[in-house]
Amino acid sequence: MEERHKNIKPIYDLVVKKVFCNEAVALQFVQDIFELPAKSAKLIGGDKIFLANSNVEDDFNIAVDILVELDNHAQVIIEVQLAKQAFFTNRIWAYLCKQVNDNIERLKQNENERHAIYKKLPPVYVAAIVDRNYFEGEEAISTFLIKEETSNTELKMYVDNDIKEMPLLKIVFLELKKYKPELKESYNKVRWLEFFGNKQYTNEPGEVIDQADDLLNVRNWTKEEKDMYDERTRQLDHQWATYAYAREEGIEYGMAQGIEQGREEGRAEGIEYGMEQAVITLMKNGHISPEVAAEQLKVNIENLDKYL
Template identity: 70%
Template sequence: MFRNEEVALQFVKDIFDLPAKSAKIIEGNQIFTANSNVVLDFNIAVDILVELDNHAQVIIEVQLAKQVFFVNRIWAYLCKQVNENIEKLKQNEEEKLAIYKKLPPVYVAAIVDQNYFDGDEAISTFLIKEETRNTELKIYVDSDTKEMPLLKIVFLELKKYKEGLNNDYKKIRWLEFFGNKQYTSKPDDILIQADNLLNLRNLSKEEKLMYDEITRQQDHYWASLAYAQEEGRAEGRVEEKINTIISLLKRGYINRELAAEELKVSIEELDNYL
């Protein structure tokens, strides 16, 4: 969905309060399988870098895999992008003398399906501010006349969504979209377009094949998990029966012959359980 520049632009404008009029996807045009040590074998990741007409860059990472140290990963992505921007400016002879003048801020949007912070706020925005005066740290970029926040990280915690949240509805509607909730206001053309992008009938042949493969692997995973759980329960019941019979035998409530018969072993083999 984020590979659609119109949808990506509107999401970024709404979440970061940016007045940009256009966006260009400069990375993330290809979907690729993520390298992950997660047991789940159908994880997919799409990394997208959106560059706006006011120089700001926004990293959007979409994954179907649970990640540990998620905030650490966000910080690593952000720092990596800043460093890459510096290196790109250094490679351009005309930009070498204006590296820091042209260096854009990088923002991160994190859409998460678990709660990270205390409280009921579903949308949390983190900035760099002075500790006592609460003054926000901002920078000028190139010929812009307006300062921009040096850093902005926005978390959307989907499980905290509820009707009547005290936020701008332009932000709330993305909680409703990603959380598969009923829209509390009539969706505009952008949300309709976003919904259509997720309609299976509108997928390309390649996307349909990928979706079918993900679904197949997902079904296989859950079937394997259900089988393992049932096997575990069966083994547990057998072990519980053995322990009960051996306990009765040791206490003298049943004899060796009956215990062997219940366990379906010979009297000699019964010693293996004692």
């Protein structure tokens, strides 16, 4: 299927930040994906396309891509992931827990009574837009809730003085690679797969999605935004090109080692050794993360030391 935009990737983190800086777009996304009765949304984190929203150390940066607050005080983290990470679910949990803790600390500063802190503590939800598949099955949109094991009763909470209960936890994965035009999900949700997956729309996407598409028009960007996007694109292209080159080098090296040994098992071992060295070199040079390296080597991240 032909891409809607030839010169822009909607899934790049810089672009996603720019899209959700439009609060009407952020609100529509939250309403569609989480089915929450929100009337307004305010961006309270990730409002710069060129700066990470973080106040923690660089070596342990768990700053979220986008943080949206709804008029009922509920908060939604929107996280984007291009490459598959072995511990991405753990990372999402860290983001969510940190945000809950930040909310508690903020309320402690403003509330004198402990009871008021719990009363005003908002729920935090997560949307993960991923360009690699994480789950088995063909469902492109997966929603996770907390439910009672036998009765399937969902755990909910009240938000301040709102009379309507809200889910205590909600995590939604949008797996873009699983998109098919014939998906049976509500089109209000499917259109976001089409938007971020750069697919042609199979129905009228609606006015807000049209606004979001307009934000992808590079001609309307500032020079700073264009320069940042070009730099980010060069970085990603270099990273994947380096990985592809190293992979080929590793295979060639492994084949040479195997041929020299003159045994089929030696050839297999040589290829494996060459691949291992290529992955470790990429990680040492900062081209891939330890999580990606662990996944390629099929080991837990804690066991990477034996390759160093």
